[in-house]
Amino acid sequence: xxxxxxxxxxEAAGTEAKARKNIVARMFPWLVLLMxxxxxxxxxxxxVAGSFSLSRLPNExxxxxxxxxxxxxxxxxxxxDRVIWNTTIYVIGATVFGVTTxxxxxxxxxxxxxxxxxxxYAGVPLGIAVPGILxxxxxxxxxxxxxxxxxxxxxxVTGSNAPLFDIYTMGGLIFAEGLRLVPVAFLMLVPLxxxxxxxxxxAAAASGASPSRxxxxxxxxxxxxxxxxxxxxxxxxxxxxFEVPGVLGMPVNLHVFSTRVYNLIDNIGSIxxxxxxxxxxxxxxxIALIISFFYLRLVRSSERYxxxxxxxxxxxxxxxxxxxxxxxxxxxLFLFMTIVLPFxxxxxxxxxxxxxxxxxxxxxxxxxxxxxxxFAQPRVARTLFNTIYVTLLTATTVTVVSFLISYIxxxxxxxxxxxxDMLSFLPHAIPGIVLGxxxxxxxxxxxEWTGLRTFGSIYALVLGFTILFLSYAVRAMSVAMIQVxxxxxxxxxxxxxxxxxxxxxxxxxxxxxxxxxxxxxxxMLSVRFISLPLILSQGGNNExxxxxxxxxxxxxxxxxxxxxxxxxxxxxxxxxLGLRAFGFGSQRGSAL
Amino acid sequence: xxxxxxLHVRFDSDxxxxxxxxxxxxxxAAGEFYxxxxxxxxxxxxxxxxxxxxxxxxxxxxxxxxxxxxxxxxGVSVPTYKRDIGMVFQSYAIWPHLTVFENxxxxxxxxxxxIAEEEISxxxxxxxxxxxxxxxxSRPAPFLSGGQQQRLALARAIVREASVVLFDEPLSNLDAKxxxxxxLELRNLVKRLGxxxxxxxxxxxxxxxxxxxxxxxxxxxxxxxxxxxxxYNRPNSRFxxxxxxxxxxxxxxxxxxxxxxxxxQLETEWGAxxxxxxxxxxxxxSVIAAVRPENVRLVATGADGTAExxxxxxxxxxxxxxxxxxxxxxxxxxxxxxRDAVDVGQRTGVEIRPEDVALxxx
Numbered sequence: 001x002x003x004x005x006x007x008x009x010x011e012a013a014g015t016e017a018k019a020r021k022n023i024v025a026r027m028f029p030w031l032v033l034l035m036x037x038x039x040x041x042x043x044x045x046x047x048v049a050g051s052f053s054l055s056r057l058p059n060e061x062x063x064x065x066x067x068x069x070x071x072x073x074x075x076x077x078x079x080x081d082r083v084i085w086n087t088t089i090y091v092i093g094a095t096v097f098g099v100t101t102x103x104x105x106x107x108x109x110x111x112x113x114x115x116x117x118x119x120x121y122a123g124v125p126l127g128i129a130v131p132g133i134l135x136x137x138x139x140x141x142x143x144x145x146x147x148x149x150x151x152x153x154x155x156x157v158t159g160s161n162a163p164l165f166d167i168y169t170m171g172g173l174i175f176a177e178g179l180r181l182v183p184v185a186f187l188m189l190v191p192l193x194x195x196x197x198x199x200x201x202x203a204a205a206a207s208g209a210s211p212s213r214x215x216x217x218x219x220x221x222x223x224x225x226x227x228x229x230x231x232x233x234x235x236x237x238x239x240x241x242f243e244v245p246g247v248l249g250m251p252v253n254l255h256v257f258s259t260r261v262y263n264l265i266d267n268i269g270s271i272x273x274x275x276x277x278x279x280x281x282x283x284x285x286x287i288a289l290i291i292s293f294f295y296l297r298l299v300r301s302s303e304r305y306x307x308x309x310x311x312x313x314x315x316x317x318x319x320x321x322x323x324x325x326x327x328x329x330x331x332x333l334f335l336f337m338t339i340v341l342p343f344x345x346x347x348x349x350x351x352x353x354x355x356x357x358x359x360x361x362x363x364x365x366x367x368x369x370x371x372x373x374x375f376a377q378p379r380v381a382r383t384l385f386n387t388i389y390v391t392l393l394t395a396t397t398v399t400v401v402s403f404l405i406s407y408i409x410x411x412x413x414x415x416x417x418x419x420x421d422m423l424s425f426l427p428h429a430i431p432g433i434v435l436g437x438x439x440x441x442x443x444x445x446x447x448e449w450t451g452l453r454t455f456g457s458i459y460a461l462v463l464g465f466t467i468l469f470l471s472y473a474v475r476a477m478s479v480a481m482i483q484v485x486x487x488x489x490x491x492x493x494x495x496x497x498x499x500x501x502x503x504x505x506x507x508x509x510x511x512x513x514x515x516x517x518x519x520x521x522x523x524m525l526s527v528r529f530i531s532l533p534l535i536l537s538q539g540g541n542n543e544x545x546x547x548x549x550x551x552x553x554x555x556x557x558x559x560x561x562x563x564x565x566x567x568x569x570x571x572x573x574x575x576x577l578g579l580r581a582f583g584f585g586s587q588r589g590s591a592l
Numbered sequence: 593x594x595x596x597x598x599l600h601v602r603f604d605s606d607x608x609x610x611x612x613x614x615x616x617x618x619x620x621a622a623g624e625f626y627x628x629x630x631x632x633x634x635x636x637x638x639x640x641x642x643x644x645x646x647x648x649x650x651x652x653x654x655x656x657x658x659x660x661x662x663x664x665x666x667g668v669s670v671p672t673y674k675r676d677i678g679m680v681f682q683s684y685a686i687w688p689h690l691t692v693f694e695n696x697x698x699x700x701x702x703x704x705x706x707i708a709e710e711e712i713s714x715x716x717x718x719x720x721x722x723x724x725x726x727x728x729x730s731r732p733a734p735f736l737s738g739g740q741q742q743r744l745a746l747a748r749a750i751v752r753e754a755s756v757v758l759f760d761e762p763l764s765n766l767d768a769k770x771x772x773x774x775x776l777e778l779r780n781l782v783k784r785l786g787x788x789x790x791x792x793x794x795x796x797x798x799x800x801x802x803x804x805x806x807x808x809x810x811x812x813x814x815x816x817x818x819x820x821x822x823x824y825n826r827p828n829s830r831f832x833x834x835x836x837x838x839x840x841x842x843x844x845x846x847x848x849x850x851x852x853x854x855x856x857q858l859e860t861e862w863g864a865x866x867x868x869x870x871x872x873x874x875x876x877x878s879v880i881a882a883v884r885p886e887n888v889r890l891v892a893t894g895a896d897g898t899a900e901x902x903x904x905x906x907x908x909x910x911x912x913x914x915x916x917x918x919x920x921x922x923x924x925x926x927x928x929x930x931r932d933a934v935d936v937g938q939r940t941g942v943e944i945r946p947e948d949v950a951l952x953x954x
Contacts, residue, residue: 201684202646203745205672206679207699208752214673217698221689 028412032404036423039467043438047285050441051278058274058444058468066390070279080260080280087256088241093174094238098181099189099231105182105334106189108327113317115324119333122580127183127338129572131528132243133549134565138342139176140247141349143167149345152357163235168252177244181234188233192226211318217486218523225298227589232295239288240431242531247553257284258433258531261330265437265535278441281434292429309420343569370563379548380564386458387527387545394465395523399515401466402473409474410481411489429470436535456538464532469525473518482512499577520579524572593788594620594643594756599652601638602811612638612647614812620788620805622755625779627791629799630809631835639809640758640792644679645672657755673702678787679750680762684741686733692744693729696720698751719751722781739770746778750785757782759791763798775801796836802825808832824884826869830952833882840924841952843943845871855946861922863899864872868946880952888926889947890915890934891941903934917942 052066151163203212242258264277351366443455492502530546601613613635620626628636641647654662661670725741779802800820807817827833844860858865901919
């Protein structure tokens with residue numbers, strides 16, 4: 001009795017500390033939820049508010065100057081219906097072309113006896129490393145109607161007046177963007193094909209179905225829900241893309257949503273119409289949200305069809321017979337067109353003193369002058385520094401934040417985890433240009449109220465990128481975490497490890513490939529993404545490489561574009577090889 | 593009905609070439625239920641898949657019915673879909689995008705010339721009735737329980753009324769109780785339909801209870817082929833004896849050849865032992881004596897000619913008690929009825945009938 005009396009005060013202090021710890025632990029998920037909600041909702045709110053603003057400039061926003069005029073103007077005067085139509089054709093065309101190409105490549109690599117498969121398997125995802133803007137510029141240099149190298153050669157050889165193919169058309173847009181979709185679609189399709197129980201097909205063969213009937217009635221039918229989900233995912237990507245339509249469509253007034261929104265605030269010879277841009281962006285956002293909603297529903301319902309049994313399969317390889325070599329040639333042609341060709345074209349122009357078609361004299365005149373010029377400019381050094389700074393900061397922030405969010409979603413019974421899940425997916429539906437515009441409004445307002453200089457700062461870019469790339473990272477992270485069986489943690493718990501020790505010694509090492517993979521992938525995205533920084537860049541303070549390439553291209557400084565592009569691509573290839581080294585490709589594929 | 597001659601299969605794996613099947617020969621009569629039994633990796637599934645045409649043999653000849661479906665020497669290889677077979681897969685391979693009805697109707701729809709829709713419907717219903725899945729026709733296949741999926745796979749395999757039906761460990765994904773029920777049902781169904789069955793399993797109970805004939809495989813070869821009773825009572829090697837059921841082994845020497853009454857004498861680690869049967873081992877040959885635990889009887893000590901030992905361990909198994917008895921230098925496990933319980937430390941006599949001793953070459 002005496003003993004318990006003397007111990008009482010100490011115990012009370014202990015429970016008090018414990019209670020305080022409990023409150024922190026319980027508050028933490030709410031804090032994360034709140035932070036995420038602020039990140040997602042605040043920009044959208046300012047976007048919506050701005051769309052009703054009739055003031056000329058965002059910082060003149062006033063509650064007594066609101067109305068629906070912007071929506072009217074966008075619909076009637078700007079003919080947004082035409083943009084919707086263009087966007088539809090462009091998105092469907094690019095998606096069908098891209099996913100079909102990826103499907104053929106994935107099938108050849110996974111299910112056929114094509115020679116050299118490992119090289120194709122390693123090569124296709126490398127396409128991620130070619131930034132969209134450089135990809136589009138390379139195709140312009142090859143296929144622009146008058147001066148494109150290929151068209152020029154065609155006209156010289158045949159004496160024809162008409163170009164072989166004009167890249168500044170809807171067809172060109174679909175072609176260039178379709179090729180860009182292939183690497184990620186390929187990474188998503190490969191695990192889909194790999195996870196299919198080959199016994200499904202064998203059972204059909206044993207039931208008397210001929211090989212072609214097996215493909216039609218079983219293989220395709222089983223893959224269909226997954227392929228549909230991947231197609232919608234790719235359609236969202238195509239719709240969000242700004243770089244390719246920006247380079248190929250905008251110069252000839254062939255507008256899709258992303259370029260139209262940008263065009264409304266940045267058009268030489270006309271006053272920026274910020275309110276109208278917001279109104280157009282809202283149409284854009286609503287369509288993107290609707291498609292994303294269908295995507296989510298499809299993914300949920302297609303889980304019913306899941307044929308994954310967790311077994312290691314060694315599916316039979318379909319013998320191609322005499323088609324083996326043509327198949328390999330086709331795959332190599334793809335690699336050449338998406339990776340080698342853009343690099344060679346840019347390398348070529350970067351070594352010329354003025355732009356001219358390839359010839360022996362042109363090769364003789366090669367010079368490193370452009371590289372020297374580029375490095376002589378202080379602007380380049382500053383831009384390079386900005387790019388690296390933004391990339392490192394974004395990749396680290398996204399990795400840490402997505403880890404926290406995924407942990408709460410996957411491993412806790414936090415009441416708001418479904419909301420958290422939804423909120424973290426939402427940014428995926430926000431096109432980069434729209435988020436750029438939304439943040440532009442938000443930062444203008446913040447600066448107006450507080451007198452800070454958030455707009456035009458480098459952190460504005462980091463924040464924007466973080467919101468944009470969070471959904472990729474959270475999905476990849478969640479999938480990886482689900483694969484770590486809870487028993488592994490429970491075993492550590494029973495061995496007496498404290499929660500942070502479990503995170504450090506069990507969870508961390510098991511997830512390390514994913515963490516590194518996400519870090520590198522986000523780094524690559526931040527380097528190649530242009531739409532958002534294009535709107536948020538203000539002078540040299542936060543100019544990044546992508547924006548500089550864009551403005552150099554706009555000014556017709558092709559040699560510098562070539563020189564900087566080659567440096568950028570080399571850097572991206574290094575990152576891509578790092579990504580491969582961690583075997584992240586297939587994991588992420590299944591995550592998206 | 594099924595004849596496999598000198599079948600060889602080699603795989604190219606990351607670790608070099610694997611010789612999975614090394615010269616398998618077997619002959620299954622029409623209507624026979626034939627089982628390939630062996631540990632995992634022994635080549636039994638590969639052999640079955642060769643018969644189905646899902647795996648390409650490196651050498652040998654396979655005949656099914658009157659057709660040569662594979663002959664490596666003559667370069668003959670009939671593709672799977674042209675072979676007259678039905679097959680039940682270990683993972684069932686139920687197509688998730690089709691209903692129960694359409695899963696079963698699939699093989700019928702592939703028949704050329706086409707079968708009338710009405711007949712398809714009749715035959716599917718009949719097959720589903722046979723496996724007791726009548727009334728589930730319109731259900732999406734993934735919404736069936738494990739046992740139902742298993743029966744659906746069976747219905748699909750028999751609906752075409754192929755002459756040969758192949759089973760690749762079809763019961764291994766069921767729980768123990770369901771497995772026991774399904775074993776007999778499955779055998780009866782196959783027998784009733786008069787089909788020839790080739791059944792692959794690693795479960796000895798399945799092999800013993802279902803098969804007309806069992807072939808034990810090890811490392812790509814058949815080591816013994818006989819009826820279940822024969823395999824159990826007269827295993828020809830230590831591997832077979834220990835793979836099927838439990839067995840006591842003791843090293844020994846033949847002391848007396850079999851005499852006129854068919855009984856010989858052994859000197860073993862357990863002491864003197866009598867044996868009978870068709871062994872023609874000479875005096876002085878080293879042999880292994882194999883005795884099943886249920887054939888060891890514990891008797892009162894002091895009887896004439898019986899070995900004696902001390903009970904060192906007893907394990908209660910419900911329907912019986914396993915007693916480990918130290919006899920001489922070696923242990924002997926006896927399985928006794930719980931009524932005849934003995935205590936640890938007790939001395940006991942051990943009686944083994946001559947016909948229950950199997951001699952294996954050492």
